[in-house]
Amino acid sequence: MMIKSHPGEALLYQYAAGDLSAAMTIVVGTHVDMCKACRRTVCDIEQKLCEDNLDTIVNVANHAMTKSQCDQMLEAIFQSSVCSKVENEPNDILYLEGRRFTLPRTLAHNSHRIGDWSKLVGKLWRAPLTLENGNQTNLIYMAPGAKVPEHTHKGQEATLVLDGVFNDEKDEYKDGDFVLLDPSKTHTPETQEQDCLTLATLDAPLHFTSGVSRLLNPFSSLFFRA
DSSP: OOOOOOOOHHHHHHHHHTOSOHHHHHHHHHHHHHOHHHHHHHHHHHHHHHHHHHHHHHHHTTTOSOHHHHHHHHHHHHHTSGGGOOTTOOOOEEEETTEEEEOOHHHHHTGGGBOOOEEOSTTEEEEEEEOGGGOEEEEEEEOTTOBOOOEEESSOEEEEEEEEOEEOSSOEEOTTOEEEEOTTOOBOOBOSSSOEEEEEEESSOEEEOSGGGGGGGGGGGGTSOO
16 A cells, blocks of 8 residues: 655654654654655665764764774664664554554554553544653544544644544545644544544644534643643
């Protein structure tokens, strides 16, 4: 299945440089696990970052390293990086609502951080994934026929489809698709006949914009907590 929605190159650069929040890092990193194209891009960025900083590393070491030692150090870095990830490495399994979901590598390594599932409204469930320093992202499960009321975002919302499909007014999103929305975007995510498991993070509460759903705004932080 082809992935059509990806993080921008600037976001991938921040990921490779370690400049993202813990929550955004795990969402982008999980997409990178699922996407060959972004994995290659991150690998190229990592190599460029290492080459750009090599002179600084050597100077800090007071020229104690030879060219051969520098090359060995770079090789060790790349062997431990995203470039060397094995695609068929065993992953953790998540069971929910009679379904079996295989977690990509980054998410599998953090599966012990996944909290209890709770029902939101209708056919929506949420499980928090609590990271260091109080950062949190959420696993969101949408059963067939689920719908999130129309909303916009007070900050940024990043959503990664782990398994299944959902759609909004603009497009349909499937396994591996990464969607980044800002306060200028309004949408109504929903599922049809197939369910969908996503990983989502946002840096401010949702803002519901349509009809009766606006009454939910005082409680929006309970839906997808930042």
